[in-house]
Amino acid sequence: AEVKKIAVIAGDGIGPEVVAEAVKVLKKTEELFGYKFELEYGLFGGIAIDEKGTPLPQETLEMCQRADAVLLGAVGGPKWDNNPKELRPETGLLGIRKALGLFSNIRPAVVFDCLKDASTLKPEVLEGTDLIVVRELTGGIYFGEKFRREGANGQEAVDTCVYNVQEVERIVRQAFEIAQKRSKRLASVDKANVLETSRLWRETVNRIAPEYPDVELEHVLVDNCAMQLLRRPSSFDVIVTENMFGDILSDEAAMLTGSIGMLSSASLGEGSFGLYEPVHGSAPDIAGQGIANPIATILSVALMFQLTFGYAEAGQVIENAVKSVLDAGHRTGDIAVDKSKAIGTKEMGDLIVAAM
Amino acid sequence: AEVKKIAVIAGDGIGPEVVAEAVKVLKKTEELFGYKFELEYGLFGGIAIDEKGTPLPQETLEMCQRADAVLLGAVGGPKWDNNPKELRPETGLLGIRKALGLFSNIRPAVVFDCLKDASTLKPEVLEGTDLIVVRELTGGIYFGEKFRREGANGQEAVDTCVYNVQEVERIVRQAFEIAQKRSKRLASVDKANVLETSRLWRETVNRIAPEYPDVELEHVLVDNCAMQLLRRPSSFDVIVTENMFGDILSDEAAMLTGSIGMLSSASLGEGSFGLYEPVHGSAPDIAGQGIANPIATILSVALMFQLTFGYAEAGQVIENAVKSVLDAGHRTGDIAVDKSKAIGTKEMGDLIVAAM
Numbered sequence A, B: 001a002e003v004k005k006i007a008v009i010a011g012d013g014i015g016p017e018v019v020a021e022a023v024k025v026l027k028k029t030e031e032l033f034g035y036k037f038e039l040e041y042g043l044f045g046g047i048a049i050d051e052k053g054t055p056l057p058q059e060t061l062e063m064c065q066r067a068d069a070v071l072l073g074a075v076g077g078p079k080w081d082n083n084p085k086e087l088r089p090e091t092g093l094l095g096i097r098k099a100l101g102l103f104s105n106i107r108p109a110v111v112f113d114c115l116k117d118a119s120t121l122k123p124e125v126l127e128g129t130d131l132i133v134v135r136e137l138t139g140g141i142y143f144g145e146k147f148r149r150e151g152a153n154g155q156e157a158v159d160t161c162v163y164n165v166q167e168v169e170r171i172v173r174q175a176f177e178i179a180q181k182r183s184k185r186l187a188s189v190d191k192a193n194v195l196e197t198s199r200l201w202r203e204t205v206n207r208i209a210p211e212y213p214d215v216e217l218e219h220v221l222v223d224n225c226a227m228q229l230l231r232r233p234s235s236f237d238v239i240v241t242e243n244m245f246g247d248i249l250s251d252e253a254a255m256l257t258g259s260i261g262m263l264s265s266a267s268l269g270e271g272s273f274g275l276y277e278p279v280h281g282s283a284p285d286i287a288g289q290g291i292a293n294p295i296a297t298i299l300s301v302a303l304m305f306q307l308t309f310g311y312a313e314a315g316q317v318i319e320n321a322v323k324s325v326l327d328a329g330h331r332t333g334d335i336a337v338d339k340s341k342a343i344g345t346k347e348m349g350d351l352i353v354a355a356m
């Protein structure tokens, strides 16, 4: 088989532990399906600040640029929280998104059967919830000019939110295409009653919509969307929105499933290249103890197989293995009802590999 | 008693119906407590667009400026949704906030006993939830420069988010003071890992915090706050945040209580002047049918008594009357379990007046 290059970035906190289990899963698919993966490891985030003096070293960026896909654990932690901007893990995250042209963040929010009671929502409200938030990732207020200046009333800070038509078009088209392969419902979220960027957004969505006549489109204001996600989560299929709104709404959507420790995400650019990572963070409080849940990272590999490599069958095998291990009652501490029976990170990884 | 001037803006949709009941409550307090209110009525929102060609006529603004407080029903509706910006009800809303200097929006999110099952959250999660969102209302991306321009990649839209130190200070101080009178916990919400305005915000909060040593302060990132509101709503007391984040989070907080038809809000400036309105919208689908729930508007009067007039006892009398009518089992359609037994807007208003 063709050799696929995967850049592996373990990162900080529980990152290295969960990534190690995902790598076991990758190896297992080589054995089962005859794939060939070439893994290259690089420093990123807090550990890169400590060892290289920058959250995104040039060699790590080049390693990602050489690769077909990137697998990322997690970055950040209190150690670096009070650093100046250039020396913060988040700055590396924003930098890698921009440098790799990852303009689209795909965040499935699904409810795992075994976790439906973990949600703070009533089970009957949650029933059938299975949505994807498609978040624009390299534009908007995240990347516009930011500065301080002296104003009439003393010092002021400025952030600029900018979107051009092309940026909106490409993310919206991608969302329409995803919706076409799913339940054919798209909610476009903006604040068109206040923001000029949102008016451009909505105009662009309306101009493109006729090209996807099979997709039912609704425009939802961001404040209303924050409410509707709570009131009727299962009525959403695909939600597309700009960077800042997507940051907030994708986290709200993830939390309401109750399955945040199990959710994976993809950040995509033009073509098939993608960066895959769990939705959860670096969890510094439990790092190094061998108790973190590796499932979200393992499922990120399945997403990589589906979206970047077109290895649909192997992706399914991974998902089924996760499901069967959970169905057999195995749980890491974060999802265990009886914590005394919780298994560790490695054990969970091994069980999933064995079930494949 | 001193005559208090109240500017009454019924607005659109169900606005006139719910405001009429709130006015009955006002009159009843004149009788019970010897207060004197001088009510003046003005056009605003959609109806003002239709009759005066602008959502905020100069005479309405002047009426508000002459008054000690403003009582607002609701504005907006599909009829005006596709109008150009200057002819939209929202533009009037933003204009009145700015013109009256209403920099602070106070949104209590409480759970009404009789409605605790109406929430989509599990009762045990909701238990004890009683929080206030303090939202900055005249700054940030809502009021910064907005425009279109030709960029390198075609047309682009720009919104500017600006905050100066003074704007942050006054809203944050107000939030600290509210927290001091409650459970003494303040969550300041920002996106300091990305935005310059948020970094200014956080610095300002940290500089002021030592003046309120009895208030326990936490900084929460906006994406995390959207999650924590779902996970542990009862752990919040006062939340303070900038305009756009406040728009989203206050609606999320309101919806999770399940009591959105019952929640009131205050928009305050310097001094005691304030604008009071229900959190719910103009509900054009049920307008004119006499079935809307007037309770949120009636409770807005109670809030006006407490925050603007210092009529604490009368405010309490209104709140108790609402409670006793609900406890006796009376419900409008929106909150009735058995819809066939629902009472109308007027009947609900009359019952509350009778219970005072």
Ligand SMILES: CC(C)[C@H](C(=O)O)[C@@H](O)C(=O)O
Pocket (backbone or CB within 6 Å): A090, A093, A094, A247, B193, B194, B223
């Ligand atoms: C760490 C932060 C910069 C980042 C973001 O806001 O994009 C994170 O919240 C995310 O959603 O990936």
Ligand SMILES: CC(C)[C@H](C(=O)O)[C@@H](O)C(=O)O
Pocket (backbone or CB within 6 Å): A193, A194, A223, B090, B093, B094, B247
């Ligand atoms: C109508 C709209 C402009 C307004 C806002 O965003 O402030 C509304 O959502 C609100 O919260 O009062």
